[in-house]
Structures are given as structure tokens and as C-alpha cells.
Amino acid sequence: MKPKPHILLTGASGTVGQEVLKQLCRLRESYQITVFDIKSASSLKVLSPFRDKAEIVYGDISVxxxxxxxxxxxxFVIHLAAIIPPLADENPGL
Structure with missing residues (x-):
């Protein structure tokens, strides 16, 4: 049996990322899903319902x-992570 394609989703705790993750989870019979997001109180809360549907890896996209x-x-990579204002305005090099 051929292994399932493995998808990496960044930024899954954001507004768009959450919707993409919901759709991918509906297709999890066809795909293996890994989520990469920064570890914060917000991301822990948002991503906790998906722990049994996707592998969740915490890290920093700037590292x-x-x-x-x-x-x-x-x-495949679906890259939705972003540095948003005000941090993006204060540190444009990010």
C-alpha cells in the first residue's frame, strides 16, 4: 500500500489556518497532516481539538x-504563518 502524502501546514492557529486545518482533517483518510505553529496560550487552545487528527509541532518560523x-x-507545504502588526511593523526584518 502506498503511503499517504504528508502535508505540512504552518500558521494553523490563525483565522485562515484554522479553516484550512478543518478541511484537511476531513480528508485525513487520504493525507497525513502535520501542523507547525508557535507555542502560545492561544495556539494551544485553538489547536487542542485537532490533537487526535494531526501531529502538532511547536516552533518558530523565524528559526x-x-x-x-x-x-x-x-x-506538500501550505504556508500560512505570518508575522503580523504590531510586531511586523516594529521588526520589519522578520
Missing amino acids: FEDIKKVCINKD
């Missing part, structure tokens, strides 16, 4: 090693 590690053996 290269975190990204490199989570991307291993993934077939």
Missing part, C-alpha cells in the same frame, strides 16, 4: 533549524 526539521519527509 531556520525549526523549519528545516519540520520539513523533513513532507510532500
Whole structure:
């Protein structure tokens, strides 16, 4: 049996990311799902209902090693993570 394609979803605790994660979970018979998000009180709350449907990995998109590690053996990446204002305005290099 051929292994299921493995999808990495970043930014799943955001507004758009939550909706994409809900849709992917409906298709989990066809895909293996890994979520990558920053660990915060908000993301823990938002992502907790999906613990049995997707692998949840916490890290920081601005840390290269975190990204490199989570991307291993993934077939597709849906990248929705972003640095938003006011942090983005204060640190445009992010």
C-alpha cells in the first residue's frame, strides 16, 4: 500500500489556518497532516481539538533549524504563518 502524502501546514492557529486545518482533517483518510505553529496560550487552545487528527509541532518560523526539521519527509507545504502588526511593523526584518 502506498503511503499517504504528508502535508505540512504552518500558521494553523490563525483565522485562515484554522479553516484550512478543518478541511484537511476531513480528508485525513487520504493525507497525513502535520501542523507547525508557535507555542502560545492561544495556539494551544485553538489547536487542542485537532490533537487526535494531526501531529502538532511547536516552533518558530523565524528559526531556520525549526523549519528545516519540520520539513523533513513532507510532500506538500501550505504556508500560512505570518508575522503580523504590531510586531511586523516594529521588526520589519522578520
